[in-house]
Amino acid sequence: MAGTITITLPDGSSRELATGSTAADLAASIGRGLARAAVAASVDGGLTDLTAPLSDGASVAIITADSPEGRFVLRHSTAHVMAQAVTDLWPGAKYAIGPPIEDGFYYDFELPGGAHFSEDDLARIENRMREIIADDQPFSREEHSVDEGLALFRDQPYKVEIIAGVDTSEGAGDGVVSAYRNNERFVDLCRGPHVPTTGRLGHFRLTKVAAAYWRGDEHRPQLQRIYGTAWESDAALKDHLHRLEEAEKRDHRRLGAELDLFHFPSEIGSGLPVFHPKGGLVRKLMEDHARAEHERAGYQFVVTPHLAKSTLFETSGHLQWYAESMYPPMQLEGATYYPKPMNCPMHILIYQHRQRSYRELPMRLFEFGTVYRFERSGVLNGLLRARGFTQDDAHIFCAREQLGAELIDLLAFVVRILRTFGLTEFEAELATRPDKFVGDPADWDEATEALRQALLAVELPFVVAQGEGAFYAPKIDVHVRDAIGRRWQVSTLQVDFQFPHRFDLEYVGADNERHRPQMIHRALFGSIERFFAILIEHYAGALPTWLAPLQVRVLAVSRDHEPYADRVADRLRAEGFRAEVAGAEEGLGARVRRGKLEKIPYLLVVGDDDVAAGTVGVNARDKAGSPARDVPVDAFIDRLQSEVVSHLAPRSAPAPMA
């Protein structure tokens, strides 16, 4: 029909609009609520401004402020306003790049005369930003030729470098330089999209100042980075700020020191932790539990060294593809040795040691294998990202026809073990074949499909991360949500064709012929150190009773009660619990406070009545209010017993093996 265009909506329905209509018009035609929430549009899969005219036949989705893409647009638009405010307050300031990031945004600046931002400047900048937002300035898109773009940004050397370098991600490419203008004075090089006007913004906070090198290169100028966060509503902003506060309280590096669990001695080197007795004990409990479960699930335990000759890593391909993440080599008796960055090649050598029969498959090899990886000092992050760590690493060799059932079993096992540590919310990512890959596409499809079927069978919610697989294999990454809603990647399952091929692995089938086994790589905790850190942050240091280094401390009210306190603690230890006595040389109130700070699950207070009646006063960490008095010791032991045993999630029946 003349004068109209037809638009397809995400639900498959279509809608006619006047020619020249924009996504904003479309949103308004659907409803006033949607029009208010709209910040951008997805047109045929690409993000655009609400103000861009739509063409006939386009598929259009309205992006609202509370969606991930919508927040991305809000945050990036807020970054523009921040740059505008900074250039208002510091005339002559140079602005480099200002991308949205998870939960927020940043912008990098060079101030005139090498001046630095102070934390106090953040409030000034915020105030100026609020004026710009109150001004409701439009974000007007402009397109220029490269020459025009270079002229427009002639006073902005970083923008000039981006245009000259044809950086499409920043709005320079195909001979077209796109920019967004807020007023005569402020324009920013940008690909867009943006909210229609600055008035759509406002729920933001500037959070910190940091130094950053241009292009992340320490030989280039050092810039000043301002971080901020922006949300669709004040409530969402407040929630986020509260989460930040919570995260700060839960920081595992702080709690690791306060609870005397581990530290990173500078004498040893960056990213290389030592575990203190209490941390070592927690770690042992984690390992003991994992070992017992793996044993039950048919894994065989192996042990391999920390070093290997370069030839092994040449065969595996690590020296070709992974050398940047490896520690430097050592020369010894004419050979070159490397600390191992992964355990896989050594497990393969165990498989390969003799001829294997189909009867031995699936062969599940498990090791707490310590690996060393070079990480830049800037990315090290306590136990979450260290240079030396221990993986709970398994490699499973199986026949091709066993792959599907093995993956289902494996994924169910992974989820069950994660649950026993009190993690209850899971999400997975299925990472598929990247553009650059090795191997046969048919193998990729088969493995990817097997991984997908496993996710469906275990009913694990997942998203497909298109093209995010390693160049040699597709994989499943399992993420968990912690107590304050943060998402952590933990387990990884990877179906690998390359190692069996590179190492020429074989087994003899029932047909007496030689076959190539499939190989699955799997780390469940990821690394013990990282998982430990996630648990500390999830529980804010108050580890569940079964994992707590000390479960019970018995406090004698006075010196006279100490022998009884000793007897109670002896009894608890005899029952297999971790208990100790705090004698009366320190006041009772001080001992209770200290026990709470140490996050000990139970403090038992014993006085005259308890000695006479064989009872204790129970001060439970997880219970507010006054302690339960006159609890018989037997009753307390029963309660402790059932609490410690109940951490084991109900067992799911193992799927039958092929």
Ligand SMILES: [Zn+2]
């Ligand atoms: Zn922009």
Ligand SMILES: [Zn+2]
């Ligand atoms: Zn591996």
